[in-house]
Amino acid sequence: MKARGVSTGTDRTRRTENQRGGGGIGILIIGELINATSRSVREAVLNHNRQVIQVLAANQARAGADYLDVNVAAGLGDVEREAADMEWAVQIIREVTDKTLAIxxxxxxxxxxxxxxxxxxxxxxxxxxxxNRLEPFLGLAARYEALAIVLPVSDGGVPQEPEERLANCRELFAAAQKAGIEAGRLYFDPLVLPLSVTPASGRATLLTLAGIRQQGWQTTLGLSNISYGLPARKVLNRTFLAMTVGVGLDSVILNPLDRELRGELVASLALAGQDPMCAGYLRAYRRGELG
Amino acid sequence: MPVTCGPTAGASWDSKGFFGGVKGADLDRLARAVIDGEAATAGQLAEQALGEGLAADTILQDGLLKGLGVVGERFGKQEMFLPEVMMSAGAMQAGLELLRPHLEAGQSASAGLRGKVALGTVQGDIHDIGKNLVAMMLTANGFQVIDLGVSVRPEDFVRACREHKPQFVGMSALLNTTMPAMAQTIAALEAAGLRNGGLRVMVGGAPVTPEFAARIGADIYADDALEAVRLAREAVGR
Structure with a gap:
């Protein structure tokens, strides 16, 4: 996070702040926009259009994303091609930003x-x-000293009940430990199912989140799933962001270019006691990011 | 909710003219119960219509399915939303359960089962919401659904098709990373000689496009659960 306007003091505090992320607002933001599920990204991947990907990367980095998600699966069914596309994408993103990349x-x-x-x-x-994924993925995460997002999903599918999700989390934690990946590198996702088809979904996510936090583990969240199938999705996304921050989020996967959502995030963190002396909130205000 | 009043107020649905005003009104109310997602009312009205001597097939076509047709239209125009569509499917289901014994007596072309569909989320993908919605809508429309669950291996699709002999096999994928499993499953069905016998392959899911469906040799691409039903109905000519 460079050029922040307000001085952050010594190098050391600056580094701490960087680790906290979000342009220093106390939560890691994982930018979701480089995803081949989106038509324009898919085409850019297929045609190796550098500019589209690089602009998305640079814009998200500038908007306060700490990590950038990179999904290049164009659905062609050609693993070699997809692997080559991933390598290409990572390399060209590296030319414009040094943000951590989520593969x-x-x-x-x-x-x-x-x-x-x-x-x-x-x-x-x-x-x-x-x-099919657990062992090879753990092995690679260990070998490359990577961070990892952990989903409490099993071969049987996505559990509805928070207790089952937490049981899966414990199993995954144990597997990660065995592979030599310490807790500080893991981000547990409580799972977010669309409210439109799973009425208890919001509550299940919040309870699972609380349970993960109780274990002392870090959390993350794919926010926008919650609003799938409902109108005025932004209202639900923002409100759910505030609620989940209230329970405890260490990172969140979202669109960092959504200025209003970022405002909501800054305010939520302050309200949840994750923004000492409202410093992040006030900084965002002075930068003209609020209201 | 934008759907509390009747579908086409003032318009007459008994255009075929073979049932009288009162019964026509009953079927109007039945259609409305489907649109409003009122399962209990739909059941009552279907029962009542049977009691009045209306043919089960007429009740199905001019009551339940007419209502569901309106739901599909409104869903397409984003005037109705998923939770409401699910409620409507529930009401449709409630009505259909009452009609089923009479339909299966087989008095008419659309009586009884429209066909059989084996359905699953492809290997490597454990997302079941879309697949479940399709299953629910197909069932509500009188198809028999064999739900194979999530992360279904190609060989399990093949086995189910051999065993149940469905007219359709439906595959869902939510992840762009698991879409290739659709192609692998189609190849497995082909290798097993199952695609010559009139088995039609239907695919859908958030990342799936019509172009992708065509490229992997699927017969039917559906953009959402309601379209899946419409296309399946078209394909069986009912």
């Missing part, structure tokens, strides 16, 4: 190429108890 894939070959290109300290997005 977003379900395939170990693609993951390995991404981690190799990104260098040490990248992020694995994600591993779960799904049997």
């Amino acid at each position: 977003d894939t379900t395939d170990p070959t693609v993951l390995e190429r991404g981690l190799e290109a990104a260098g040490p300290g990248a992020m694995v997005n994600s591993f779960s108890l799904e049997s």
Whole structure:
């Protein structure tokens, strides 16, 4: 986070702040926009259009993203091609930003190429108890000293009940420990199912989040899932962000270019006691980011 | 909610003219119960209509399905939303359960089962919401659904098709990273000689596009659960 206007004092405090992330607002923001599920990104990946990807990377970095998610799966069914695309994407993103990259894939070959290109300290997005992924992903995360997002999902699917999700989290934690990945490198995602089809979804996420926090583990969240299938999604996304921050978020996956959402995040952190002396809130205000 | 009043107020649905005003009004109310997602009312009205001597098939076509048609339209126009559509499917289901014994007596072309669909989320993908919605809407529309669950291996799709002999096999994927499993499953079905016997492959899911569906040799691409139903109905000619 460079050029922050307000001085942050010594190098040391600046570094601490950087680790806290979010342009120093006490939470890590993982930018979600480089994802081949989006049509324009998919085309850019297929045509190796550097500019589209680099602009997305630079814009998200500038808007306060600490990590950038990278998903290049164009659905062609060609793992070699996808691995090559991942390597390409990581390399060209590296030309415009040094942000940590989250390699977003379900395939170990693609993951390995991404981690190799990104260098040490990248992020694995994600591993779960799904049997085809668990061992190879843990192995790669360990070998590349990566951070990892952990999903409490198993071969049986996505558990509805917070207790089952927490049981999966414990199993995943144990597996990570065994692979030599310490707790500080893990971010547990409580899972967010669309409210439109799972009425108890919001509550299940909040209870799971609280349970993960109780274990002393770090959390993350894919926010916008909550509003799928409902109108005026932004209202739900923002409100849910405030609620989940209230329970305890260490990082969040979202669109960092959504200025209002960022305002909501800054305010939520202050309200949740994660912004000592409202420093982050006031800084955001002075930068004209609020209201 | 934008859907508390009737679908096409003032318009007459008994255009076929073979049932009288009162019964027509009953079917109007039945359609409305489906639109409003009122399962208990839908059940009552379906029962009442049977009691009045209306053919089960007429009640299905001019009551339940007409209501669901309006739901589909409004969903497409974003005037109705998923939770409401699910409520409507529930009401449709409630009505259909009452009609089913009479439909399966087989008095008419659309009586009974429209066909069988084997459905699953592809291997490596454990997301079941979309798949469950499709299953629910197909069931509500009188299809028999064999739900194979999540992360279904190609060989398990093949086995289910051999065992149940469905007219359709439906595959869902939420992740762009698991879409290739659709192609692998189609290849497995082909290798097993199952695609010559009239089995139609239907695919859908957030990252799936019509172009992708065409490229991997799927027969039907559906953009959402309601379209899946519409296309399946079209394909069986009912």
